[in-house]
Structure formats: C-alpha cells, structure tokens
Amino acid sequence: MNGTHSAVVTLPLARVISVMVTDDTLSVDLEDGRTISVPIGWYPRLTHGTPAERANFQITGAGYAIHWPDLDEDIGVEGLLLGRKSTESPPSFERWLKRPRNLLASQFGQAPSGMLYSLSTPESGILDETKREKREKKRERRTAMAEYRKHKGSDTWHWCRNCSHWPTSNYDTSQTKPSSGELCNQCKAKDAAGECKK
Numbered sequence: 611m612n613g614t615h616s617a618v619v620t621l622p623l624a625r626v627i628s629v630m631v632t633d634d635t636l637s638v639d640l641e642d643g644r645t646i647s648v649p650i651g652w653y654p655r656l657t658h659g660t661p662a663e664r665a666n667f668q669i670t671g672a673g674y675a676i677h678w679p680d681l682d683e684d685i686g687v688e689g690l691l692l693g694r695k696s697t698e699s700p701p702s703f704e705r706w707l708k709r710p711r712n713l714l715a716s717q718f719g720q721a722p723s724g725m726l727y728s729l730s731t732p733e734s735g736i737l738d739e740t741k742r743e744k745r746e747k748k749r750e751r752r753t754a755m756a757e758y759r760k761h762k763g764s765d766t767w768h769w770c771r772n773c774s775h776w777p778t779s780n781y782d783t784s785q786t787k788p789s790s791g792e793l794c795n796q797c798k799a800k801d802a803a804g805e806c807k808k
C-alpha cells in the first residue's frame with residue numbers, strides 16, 4: 611500500500627449493525643459477524659465528546675460509515691479495517707475544541723442522515739475523508755487571512771485595511787504577526803473596538 615489506493619486491493623467491507631463507544635474503546639459490529647475495536651484515542655473528537663454526544667450517532671454512507679452529528683465526526687468502515695487513525699491537523703482540532711457547542715448542535719443536529727453524506731459505494735469512504743480535509747483547509751485559509759503591511763523604511767506594521775496609514779504602495783508584507791518592528795496604535799485601537807477590517 612502506498613497511499614494511492616491500488617485498484618488491485620479489495621477489502622471485504624461489511625455494513626455496520628451496531629456501535630458502542632466507551633471511555634477507551636470504539637466497538638463496531640459488522641453484519642458479517644466481525645467486531646472491530648479501536649482505541650478511542652485514535653479519534654480525538656470522540657475522546658473529547660461527552661457520553662451523550664458519543665451516543666448520538668447515525669449509520670450513514672449506505673451502512674458503511676458512522677456519523678456523530680454533535681461532534682462533526684465521521685468514520686468509515688474501510689478506515690476502521692485499515693487501522694486508519696484520524697488525520698485531523700492539530701490546528702483544526704484546536705478550533706473544534708473551542709467551538710460553540712449549541713451552534714454546532716443546531717447546525718448539524720437536525721440534518722437527516724444521508725443528506726450530508728451521499729456515499730453509495732464502499733470505496734467512497736475515501737472521498738468522504740478527502741471532503742472533510744478540504745473543508746478544514748478552507749477554514750484554515752479563512753482564519754489566516756490577516757495580512758500585515760509596513761511602509762518600506764518604516765518600522766510600524768499595520769493590519770487593518772481601514773487604518774488611515776494602511777500602505778497601498780511601496781510596502782513590505784507579512785502573512786504572520788511580525789516579530790520585529792512596532793504595531794500601529796490606530797490598528798490596535800480598531801482591533802480592540804472590533805472595527806478592524808482585515
């Protein structure tokens with residue numbers, strides 16, 4: 611296996627018939643009699659979920675995936691059989707930890723199963739993971755949008771486009787918070803007042 615999912619390999623998949631999550635183990639019973647048990651630590655979202663959130667799952671993807679709406683987590687039978695751990699990036703997980711819980715519940719809680727995930731073949735478990743990664747990347751891009759600028763020859767960094775000193779020509783730029791130089795007082799004030807346009 612080299613990550614390109616060779617077409618020669620066929621994995622005998624079976625549908626999920628029941629799911630049990632304890633404090634340390636995720637156990638999934640399959641229709642062909644197998645039970646897969648994996649450490650819950652492989653899936654940080656499950657680890658951090660409450661017992662109620664963990665117990666609220668839907669069997670999706672035509673029976674080949676499990677979705678936890680409160681935790682926005684989904685795990686496919688294929689991933690379980692391959693021993694694939696969650697590949698969520700630490701920054702993405704950090705954001706998830708800080709999420710407003712009620713909002714999430716109202717966003718995903720009422721979604722009918724099968725609507726968010728339109729899996730029809732066992733292979734699409736892979737697509738499902740890719741879709742989530744894309745979604746996470748989009749979120750990361752949104753939060754990394756602030757740009758710092760300073761006039762060439764000046765020491766003061768600006769990051770609010772509505773600052774009266776916002777450089778529009780002949781400037782240096784930084785995508786991360788600069789570690790040298792000064793931070794503009796007007797930008798700071800706008801930030802504090804929530805009026806900073808980034």
Ligand SMILES: [Zn+2]
Binds near residue numbers: 769776794795797
């Ligand atoms: Zn400024």
